Amino acid sequence: MPTFQTPLSPELERQARRRAGQQTGWLVHATVFALVNAAxxxxxxxxxxxxxxxxxxxxxxxxxxxxxxxxxxxQHLHQHLLTRERRRLAGQEARRLP
Known part of the structure; x- marks a missing residue:
């Protein structure tokens, strides 16, 4: 999987990492829910x-x-989600620039 190369501002990088972490956290939550309740x-x-x-x-x-x-x-869900968030935030930042 190619990695994202365009750097973001530190704030947007932080947001991208936070969102990717939240999304990965939901997947862990759903997996634990399914395993515990099945048991x-x-x-x-x-x-x-x-x-x-x-x-x-x-x-x-x-x-x-x-x-x-x-x-x-x-596979590599966290990296995929992080890359997606970086691209989304980079697009937002580009739209804000004059």
């Missing part, structure tokens, strides 16, 4: 108590995803 359901859910924490966590995961707006695209 709980496989272990048995007698009494119907499992729906409440699973439902609450699912709502949190959906809200997290809505805030981050993650589109996973294969």
């Amino acid at each position: 709980l359901w496989l272990a048995g859910h007698r009494g119907g108590w499992l729906g409440l924490p699973t439902g609450g966590w699912l709502i949190g995961l959906l809200i997290h995803g809505a805030v981050v707006w993650l589109r996973p695209q294969g």
Whole structure:
């Protein structure tokens, strides 16, 4: 995968890294949600108590995803997301310059 070569201002670089980190964090959150809840359901859910924490966590995961707006695209996800954010922010910066 080619790396992004155009330098950004320090502020835009910080924003790009923060956004890529948030998007990677959502993917980790979703993976942990799936693994933990699959294990709980496989272990048995007698009494119907499992729906409440699973439902609450699912709502949190959906809200997290809505805030981050993650589109996973294969290997090296963090690098891909960082490159995408750098390009987006560079375009914003170019539009602001006279």
